[in-house]
Amino acid sequence: MYTQGLDSLGKECLHTSASETASLEERFQAKVDADDKIEPKDWMPDAYRQTLIRQISQHAHSEIVGMLPEGNWISRAPSLRRKAVLIAKVQDEGGHGMYLYSAAETLGISRDQMLEQLLAGTAKYSSIFNYPTLTWADIGAIGWLVDGAAIMNQVPICRCSYGPYARAMVRICKEESFHQRQGFEIMLALARGTPEQKAMAQDALNRWWWPSIMMFGPSDGDSKHTAQSMRWKIKRFTNDELRQKFIDVTAPQAEFLGLRIPDPELKWNEATQHYDFGSIDWSEFQAVLKGNGPCNRERMQARRNAHEDGRWVRDAAAAYAAKQKSRAASQAA
Amino acid sequence: MSNDWPLYEVFIRSRSGLEHKHVGSLHAADTAMALEHARDVYTRRQEGVSIWVVRSTDIVASDPAEADALFEPARDKVYRHPTFYAIPEEVKNL
Numbered sequence: 001m002y003t004q005g006l007d008s009l010g011k012e013c014l015h016t017s018a019s020e021t022a023s024l025e026e027r028f029q030a031k032v033d034a035d036d037k038i039e040p041k042d043w044m045p046d047a048y049r050q051t052l053i054r055q056i057s058q059h060a061h062s063e064i065v066g067m068l069p070e071g072n073w074i075s076r077a078p079s080l081r082r083k084a085v086l087i088a089k090v091q092d093e094g095g096h097g098m099y100l101y102s103a104a105e106t107l108g109i110s111r112d113q114m115l116e117q118l119l120a121g122t123a124k125y126s127s128i129f130n131y132p133t134l135t136w137a138d139i140g141a142i143g144w145l146v147d148g149a150a151i152m153n154q155v156p157i158c159r160c161s162y163g164p165y166a167r168a169m170v171r172i173c174k175e176e177s178f179h180q181r182q183g184f185e186i187m188l189a190l191a192r193g194t195p196e197q198k199a200m201a202q203d204a205l206n207r208w209w210w211p212s213i214m215m216f217g218p219s220d221g222d223s224k225h226t227a228q229s230m231r232w233k234i235k236r237f238t239n240d241e242l243r244q245k246f247i248d249v250t251a252p253q254a255e256f257l258g259l260r261i262p263d264p265e266l267k268w269n270e271a272t273q274h275y276d277f278g279s280i281d282w283s284e285f286q287a288v289l290k291g292n293g294p295c296n297r298e299r300m301q302a303r304r305n306a307h308e309d310g311r312w313v314r315d316a317a318a319a320y321a322a323k324q325k326s327r328a329a330s331q332a333a
Numbered sequence: 334m335s336n337d338w339p340l341y342e343v344f345i346r347s348r349s350g351l352e353h354k355h356v357g358s359l360h361a362a363d364t365a366m367a368l369e370h371a372r373d374v375y376t377r378r379q380e381g382v383s384i385w386v387v388r389s390t391d392i393v394a395s396d397p398a399e400a401d402a403l404f405e406p407a408r409d410k411v412y413r414h415p416t417f418y419a420i421p422e423e424v425k426n427l
Binding site: 039041042043088091092095098099102103105110111112167168175314317318320321324325 | 337338340357358359360362363366373374377378394396397398
């Protein structure tokens, strides 16, 4: 999306004086305050650009790495229907990664750079994908909880101040809804199945619950980016607000399934009209973030292998394109 | 890792009778691959009946910083709109 045009624009910006920058910044914020959208070639503060690059590329990487835990079950899905659905879902995740990389590129970072950052381990992706998928019920729990939490996070981003990100999120949110519903359907089938199947569903809920509610990020007091991101309208709700919303809608769903959320303190609070819940073990979150989750190394290795194993395909495609081009040129001559 | 395939902008006609609309971009080695990738990335749910792909470098865009000057000539020409003209209410079909 006009990435190249941005490069030349960036060079011109170097010559603006401090007072000019201040007035540009003022106009930028006024535009954001008026709920106008910022588009790729519009002037924007460098910090806004960098924040978006970080957030969108992390989001894209999460979609790509997120294909791994679920891809693990494609060959072992219990029926042809489940297999077709899971393939479609994993393909969607790949597509979401592509929409997001393309949105990030409008900010002046190349796809190669982003890929390099992912493979070098310098870019982050959602910690949730560093947990293993041990049983088929995990595929249900991921759709229901992980995609459910993602939707809760992503719906407000459809109104993000940056146009290309907002538009990508609209497409993504439309598609995510199927992901969550197919997950719940898997959980429902297991919960209504044999005692062993129900136990399997409960075990998956036990393992995925806490990581899912940690997906909303640190508590508001510890979240260093929240205030600025809200001023820029990149973010519309705080982490804790979204987490509370997610718990409020999910707890009754667990009840419907006849499964128990692994939090003894989870209880409806008539006064606040919200669920109270137990305290989160942030040390686990930090450990996974630092690379010490159950699958961090495995996930990165899988991505690197995929990249290396696909190299000959990329090279062949590039060589073929070059040959076709030179052939067309010599025919025209 | 420096062989980034060129960037293409993708435009989709969602059904016949409607115009092609910009939906996003993608990388491909050549135009044939760009069309295939566009199908896989942007039309997994029958979102289109026709696809255009255009090399991003071939798009010439106006500069948003110059938007005021560029669009200024149309600003004071309200007489281009039908509502500019006062017609007595008794006159019909106008």
